[in-house]
Amino acid sequence: MFSHEKYEKKFYLPPVISYDWVKKESIEKAPVWCSVDLRDGNQALPIPMTLQEKLEMYQMLLEIGFKEIEVAFPAASETDYQFLRTLIENKMIPEDVTIQVITQAREHIIRRTFEALDGVPKAIVHLYNSTSEAQRRQVFHKSKEDIKKLAVDGARLFKKLAEETMGDFYFQYSPESFPGTEVDYALDICNSVLEIWKPTPNHKANINIPTTVENAMPHIYASQLEYINNNLLDRDSVVLSIHPHNDRGCGVCDAEYGILAGAQRVEGTLFGNGERTGNVDLITVAMNLYSQGVDPELNFSNMNQICDTYKRLTKMSISERQPYSGSLVFTAFSGSHQDAISKGMKYREQEKMQKWDVPYIPVDPSDLGRNYETDVIRINSQSGKGGIGYILENAYGIHMPYRMNEEFGYFVKKVSDRDSKELSTEEIYQLFRQQYVEFFPAFQIQSMKVNVEEANEAFLTILQDDNIIGVKGHGAGSLDAISNALKKHFSVDYDLKVYEEHSMGADSSALASAYIGIQKNGKQYWGVGINRDIIKASAFALAIAVNRLLGEFSG
Ligand SMILES: CC(=O)SCCNC(=O)CCNC(=O)[C@H](O)C(C)(C)COP(=O)(O)OP(=O)(O)OC[C@H]1O[C@@H](n2cnc3c(N)ncnc32)[C@H](O)[C@@H]1OP(=O)(O)O
Numbered sequence: 001m002f003s004h005e006k007y008e009k010k011f012y013l014p015p016v017i018s019y020d021w022v023k024k025e026s027i028e029k030a031p032v033w034c035s036v037d038l039r040d041g042n043q044a045l046p047i048p049m050t051l052q053e054k055l056e057m058y059q060m061l062l063e064i065g066f067k068e069i070e071v072a073f074p075a076a077s078e079t080d081y082q083f084l085r086t087l088i089e090n091k092m093i094p095e096d097v098t099i100q101v102i103t104q105a106r107e108h109i110i111r112r113t114f115e116a117l118d119g120v121p122k123a124i125v126h127l128y129n130s131t132s133e134a135q136r137r138q139v140f141h142k143s144k145e146d147i148k149k150l151a152v153d154g155a156r157l158f159k160k161l162a163e164e165t166m167g168d169f170y171f172q173y174s175p176e177s178f179p180g181t182e183v184d185y186a187l188d189i190c191n192s193v194l195e196i197w198k199p200t201p202n203h204k205a206n207i208n209i210p211t212t213v214e215n216a217m218p219h220i221y222a223s224q225l226e227y228i229n230n231n232l233l234d235r236d237s238v239v240l241s242i243h244p245h246n247d248r249g250c251g252v253c254d255a256e257y258g259i260l261a262g263a264q265r266v267e268g269t270l271f272g273n274g275e276r277t278g279n280v281d282l283i284t285v286a287m288n289l290y291s292q293g294v295d296p297e298l299n300f301s302n303m304n305q306i307c308d309t310y311k312r313l314t315k316m317s318i319s320e321r322q323p324y325s326g327s328l329v330f331t332a333f334s335g336s337h338q339d340a341i342s343k344g345m346k347y348r349e350q351e352k353m354q355k356w357d358v359p360y361i362p363v364d365p366s367d368l369g370r371n372y373e374t375d376v377i378r379i380n381s382q383s384g385k386g387g388i389g390y391i392l393e394n395a396y397g398i399h400m401p402y403r404m405n406e407e408f409g410y411f412v413k414k415v416s417d418r419d420s421k422e423l424s425t426e427e428i429y430q431l432f433r434q435q436y437v438e439f440f441p442a443f444q445i446q447s448m449k450v451n452v453e454e455a456n457e458a459f460l461t462i463l464q465d466d467n468i469i470g471v472k473g474h475g476a477g478s479l480d481a482i483s484n485a486l487k488k489h490f491s492v493d494y495d496l497k498v499y500e501e502h503s504m505g506a507d508s509s510a511l512a513s514a515y516i517g518i519q520k521n522g523k524q525y526w527g528v529g530i531n532r533d534i535i536k537a538s539a540f541a542l543a544i545a546v547n548r549l550l551g552e553f554s555g
């Protein structure tokens, strides 16, 4: 039965709520990032990564710039164990990178973990046990004291084994299921563990506060963290780390508020892979900083490749709407957005803007290796003239007059609506050609000659009803003479209202395009001509416009 009465609010407020974190406006510096893709991400996959796949993911994490990577749960599987051994034995850990491994607070699991770590240059060993009221009661059947003892005994064994094992070891403790734990109790366990480890400012320990299962609004988590931050023992000797999950969809907010509340380090994964709804997406947190002008100290300039590699290795997908990485996150289909984007991009170029403030696009897609032409403006029935004009301008150098752009915009929308499909750049270009460049239902100019000396006399041959016919006319200029020839031959009248032309390339042999709008009874008829010779381009444009007019007025 779908009944909210089955549920209740169950989170723990800290004994003191100071809300100092709320007064901070922004995050000024990137936290230490720790990728847990190869552990928390991996343990949530239907098919955990093979050793080879883990190696490839590890390589990508290094390339992105992670300096701390939780690489395995060595006691979990032979693959995890061997992966760690591979990194150590093949000296695959760069000097400025620290790997991390995790273990339960169980003796044989801790021992197996240190055995796997033998010879590591430097590593963080991560101890966790669940401290929540629900798990104490339902899973462990232990008192608060017993659960604390589990952590403390584990911490002691860590110290002993670290001394007996080759390597430089740093320790991390997580009160797992923290959101379901009384805050003071979680703090007490963390401080008890720290009392055993006795970290120093030169050899710190990490206290990692997870939202193992996110159960409250982010300001609750931030207030809990602020309390822990203010009450941890030997604060200068501790790195306060956070590990948000995303059960309520607030993982990113938890991370950001958490940093405001004093967290110095954030654990998470690429694209938010991880248990259930996932870990916090570190790409989003890092790019949120980037988009505010803060160096995220991670590099996502090759986002397409990161996406492809991630999907191949994890066999997971990435939502089209995933912030910064989804395939549609820089795309506008809707007309008014496209119009603003296209004007914004032009403004940016004209004004030589240094700072990015193009409407509707929070960061420059090209920073992430995304493509303006294919990613930003895509056309369907929701689109408008701004976007359609932008596509033709950018892909084909076509600058339509305003009113013609409007007419073509409505035409394209109609086609998309009728066929219920998105239209590609090429399809839009073909529609443009069919409508304005190759539209000859009544006649087509075959040849033309303008005698300027003879008071602008134009001679045209036209193909009409399978006959070649000669027509001629005089005028104030070449185009006027051609226009008069057509008016006389077809017995029509119109006003030439719009004439625009531009070159379609830089060199002198480049094509020119001419756009002509003629008007009769208040309605405009458009045509476009493209030719090396601007007079011919203009004549062809006029001929198309007249064809459109004749289509309406013949018979
Ligand atoms: C929130 C997190 O992401 S925590 C990380 C979770 N990740 C994983 O579990 C992935 C890897 N895990 C594994 O491969 C296996 O669980 C192993 C190898 C570690 C252990 O396997 P098993 O020995 O079969 O034990 P199992 O996983 O069923 O653990 C249950 C037992 O461990 C105890 N336990 C569970 N977690 C902890 C812990 N962190 N510290 C101490 N004891 C623990 C349970 O109370 C239970 O005890 P019981 O045997 O007395 O009933």
Ligand SMILES: CC(C)C(=O)C(=O)O
Binding pocket: 040, 128, 174, 175, 176, 177, 208, 210, 211, 212, 213, 243, 245
């Ligand atoms: C073990 C811990 C840090 C964890 O993954 C969690 O609580 O989510």
Ligand SMILES: [Mg+2]
Binding pocket: 040, 210, 212, 243, 245, 275, 279
């Ligand atoms: Mg986790």
